[in-house]
Amino acid sequence: MLPTLWNFWTVVAMIGLLKEGCSAPEPLSCAAAGVCDGxxxxxTSIPSGLTAAVKSLDLSDNxxxxxxxxxxxxxxxxxxLMLxxxxxxxxxxxxxxxxxxxxxxxxxxxxxTNLSSSWFRPLSSLKYLNLMGNPYRTLGExxxxxxxTNLQTLRVGNTVAFSGIxxxxxVGLTSLDELEVxxxxxxxxxxxxxxxxxxxRHLTLHLREHAFxxxxxxxxxxxxxYLEVRDTSLNSFHFSELSVDETTSPMKKLAFRNAALTDKSxxxxxxxxxxxxxxSEVEFDDCTLNGVGDFHPSESDVVRELGKVQTVTIRRLHIPxxxxxYDLSTVYSLLKKVKRITVENSKVFLVPCLFSQHLKSLEFLDLSENLMVEEYLKNSACEDAWPALQTLVLSQNHLRSIEKTGEILLTLKxxxxxxxxxxxxxxxPDTCQWPPKMRFLNLSSARIQVIKACIPQTLEVLDVSNNNLDSFSLYLPRLQELYISRNKLKTLPDASLFPVLLVMKIRENAISTFSKDQLDSFPKxxxxxxxxxxFVCSCEFLSFTLERPAVAQVLVDWPDSYLCDSPPxxxxxxVQDARPSVLECHxxxxVCGICLALLVLILLVCGLCHHFHGLWYLRMMWAWLQAKRKPKRAPCRDVCYDAFVSYSEQDSYWVENLMVQQLENSDPPFKLCLHKRDFVPGKWIIDNIIDSIEKSHKTVFVLSENFVRSEWCKYELDFSHFRLFDESNDAAILVLLERIEKKAVPQRFCKLRKIMNTKTYLEWPLDEAQQEMFWANLRTAIKS
Known part of the structure; x- marks a missing residue:
């Protein structure tokens, strides 16, 4: 059983080692400036291949x-070097x-566990050294x-092992500026x-007990x-006289962080x-006071007034x-000359009136994150309270009425x-009362919906950030700085409301654009x-921001905070990189260019149609469509002409005086259809042509140079082509008054050229002896 378990654990260990070996570390990434982030x-070791180009190397957390x-x-x-x-x-x-x-x-x-001086001997340029958190007991042998000699910041020690100084x-730290132990x-x-x-300059001591x-x-x-004492229990601290030189101490600030005190200590x-x-400054952060405020300071004059201390800061004080x-009456005399007091997040709900009256030198009072309400604030800001107070911070308390707050503070002249x-x-409310010298007012994160005339006209700085404002229309003639970020404004406020405005912060609102005129309207x-x-990146907005270099000087958060929200x-x-299309901006x-191009295109098409007789083709196509919707041949009862004659107007003499005389006066006579004589007045010419062809047994084309030059009787008789040439018969009779070369016939008369190539035609003879034979052949052709 034992060997089996041993084999099992051996296999598990080998698998773990294999997995660890297979997971290769990511490569070291170095920037061009020689900064390597690892x-x-x-x-598992310092990466190989490091050269003189490396200036910063971070290998932490490996x-x-x-x-x-x-x-x-x-x-x-x-x-x-970060390790x-x-x-x-x-x-x-x-x-x-x-x-x-x-x-x-x-x-x-x-x-x-052991520190060696040989490590640091070559580091003559070292300014910062952090050895904290290693388990050594002493700082080397x-x-x-x-x-x-150039070291400025040193951090040493640990939470458990470090036991002796x-x-x-x-020795040798002559230039040290900051030390943390x-x-x-x-x-x-x-x-x-x-x-x-x-x-x-700054010494930080983490001492659990106060013995040393x-x-x-x-x-x-x-x-x-500056001395900072951290994580120390001073509950049983007892002072004994110090054996110090006569030299005056330069200490200006003393801070206790996470310390425990009692009334006695x-x-x-x-x-x-x-x-x-x-x-001049004393600070208590995250401290615990195990007492009831029963302080009994020494009766000496120095202690009675805290010496030259002017700033007292207390944050997150816990009093079980x-x-x-007690009412702190025992320390009233200590704070007569203090100018700045901060008591933050310490459950303060009242400063007794008598205490406030003793703070005659107080210029700055911060009571943030406490439990102050209007009723108790009235007692704190009683008559003659805080006579020199210039700045009062009541942020994150339980105040509910701006009107009451302003009225209570009227005592602070x-x-x-x-x-x-x-x-x-x-x-x-519409109106409020405020101290007469008010210059700065912070109303940020106060859930305000609308700004009204309750705001004092004397303000030079106003902060109404992070509220629910969708407009700002209050006239403030002295306002120099306006902070109105994180609201719902859709445009910049009217510049006429702030004639001397120098600074405006209006980030994170609903503003879509602003223009050159809007910015120029703020004179200062x-x-x-x-x-x-x-931001809507319209052409006007982009041209304004891109073409005006002074914008970057005014917009202090330009360009990274300015992003386009639309168009998609x-x-x-x-905004700096956005480039709109030509169509959006012009x-x-x-549109004018497109219209001009279309006009040119139309003129070009018209010219080409004229040159290549496109209109003729269109008219012929329409005639063909008209012909297609009619029966291919009229009923026999409707055929009333022997022949329809198509001829040029310039050949009308030959047709009307010779051809008509010869055919209509012959025996038997032929009935001919002529457009001058037989077309129905008022009827569309195309219908007249098609109807005449359908009501004629034959169609006689009288061809000549005039016929061809006039574009085949000015297109009027040419519409008969479709009906005629769609039929596979001999309904067409060609009569040539004069010799016409086939190449002289335009290419668009493709059907006519084809008939002239495949069918026999009659030529009008100039010899009178042969003319009788011509008429006989024509009669025969019409009869066939």
Whole structure:
């Protein structure tokens, strides 16, 4: 049984290995500028063939466990190397020897348990280094960064293994600008370990416990401008005097993120203020206060007024015992000189009137994402509250009435900017009252349907983005900036409403076009954002945008945000690249051209018809159709003529004075049909011709040069051809008054030419002795 299981698992393992071997990684893709992207390609080693042309190489999220000394040898001009989360556990000492130009190196989140100074010794140009997230316990056995004299940003540490910071760790980092140390499991800290770094702008510490915080502070107070403490529990923090030099600390900002505090530890933190006389900004993000607001600050004058702190920011503060919280009266005196306060997303529903009155220096107050309503806002903005306040942000609270909000804020005589966006106002009254100095009003995302005169006339900046507006017709004489994106406007607002407008953003509306005249009507407009609308790429719109270079200077989001929505042929194309057809843009000219071409074509056809006798053929075709609808032969009782005579008018003398006399006065006499004499007056000539032929036994054609030149009696008698030549008999008798060459007969008289070739015809003799024989033969032909 055991061998069988062993064989089974062996087969499974081999299949897995085969599958892994068969799935070849995707090739490395490099751009022309030497930027190579190899992220998430399943590479198991550094790709081969890398040359000096490579300047940026990203191999993050692969399966590269080993970097050899020759893997990057050809990358002598490499400036950026990204190896984040690639499973690296081994790097040879000489692996980076050829990377003297490298400025950015990311080795974070790999499996490096030991760090070697030989890796970084050749990297004299390095400015950014990230070693965070590797499972090392210390930063190498010797000083890792002593040769990195140009290093500006350094990130080190991990969440579990990193346990000790030593004096040698940061030696040589004279130009360091930003340092992040992740050491929640820190167990030891050698004094003066961070003191060697001078002029550090930003230090970020991830410390789970506060045990080493005071030691770190003692080292960095003389060099750090911005200190950020993350993921720290300060519940039991106790301040003890710091042994620091007399040099004044340059620290200007102190931030606590994801920290836990109590009323008592907050009091202890306040004792830091005498050591940071330049501190002007304090920030608490995602912090938890395990207390009820029972603060008892020190009685010293410095602590009583927070020193020089002017900005206090609190975001997402969680107070588990909020229902027991005090009225903050113990900290009123601390905030007298504070100018900027932000309390965001912290369930604030009331600022007590007495507290507001103590904030005498407050110029900026942000209470976004809280629970403020008009009733409590009235208590907060009571008489003499916030006397210096210039900017008030009440975004995303529970305000419902614009009219009440404006009336409540009348007590704020110096208020110039008000943000009440992301509230649910819906209705806007016709008139409202506002503080007299209002210059900025933000009403975006407030579900407003219509803009009315409730908006103050003193505004210089108005934001009504992301509402339900389909028009804007309010006169604002001082307005300089209008933000009205994400509404339902179909055209640009009337420029006469904003005589001094400088900036307008009207993206994502329903605008289909705008013209040169519309833009020119805004005399001072310098910035316009109108992209992501439903543009109809008409000829006028395209010619305006393509032929006016100044458009690109005004339209700051040109050209990528301007796409054609119609016509369908251009849908999705950039307006800049769209090219309409000639027919769309020059319809009048195209129609005139087509009409002119048709006229020329008609004239050409008419000329060709005249030259090739097309009209004659058409008339003959019509006569043939007329003849076809009649019986092929009239009944015998209707035949009343012996012969129908077809002749030219110029040969009428011979026909009427000789032929008629000889045939009608003979014995027996012949009855002839002549068009002058026997056609029915008022009847269509074609019908007369066809009827006469049908009522005659024979048809006599008197042919001559006159007959041919007159186009066969001006076409009138030629219609008889069809009836005559459709019958296979001898009904046609040809009489030639004079000799006619067959080639002289026009090609269109194809039937006549055929008869002259296949049938016998009579020739009129000039010799009088032979004329009697002619008449006898003609009589015989008619009788046959």
């Amino acid at each position: 992220r998430s390609r399943s590479f 399966k590269i466990t080993y970097i050899g000394h020759g893997d990057l040898r050809g990358c002598v001009n490499l400036q950026t 984040e989360s690639s499973g690296i556990n081994t790097i040879e000492d000489a692996a980076f020897d050829s990377l003297g130009s490298l400025e950015h190196l990311d080795l974070s989140n790999n499996h490096l 010797t000083s890792l960064f002593s040769k990195l 030593r004096r040698i760790d940061f 992740k050491a929640p499991g820190l167990q030891s800290y050698e004094p003066n370990s961070l003191r060697s770094i001078q002029d550090l 915080l005071l030691q770190v502070l003692a080292d960095i107070l003389s060099s750090v401008t 907050f009091n202890e933190l306040l004792k830091l203020l005498p050591y940071t006389p330049e501190l 015992n909020f229902y027991l919280f 110096n208020l110039t900017a008000l943000d009440i966006s992301r509230n649910s106002f819906h209705h806007m 407009l310098g910035t316009l954002e109108a992209g992501d609308n439903h 042929r251009l849908q999705g194309q950039r 319809q009048a000219a195209v």
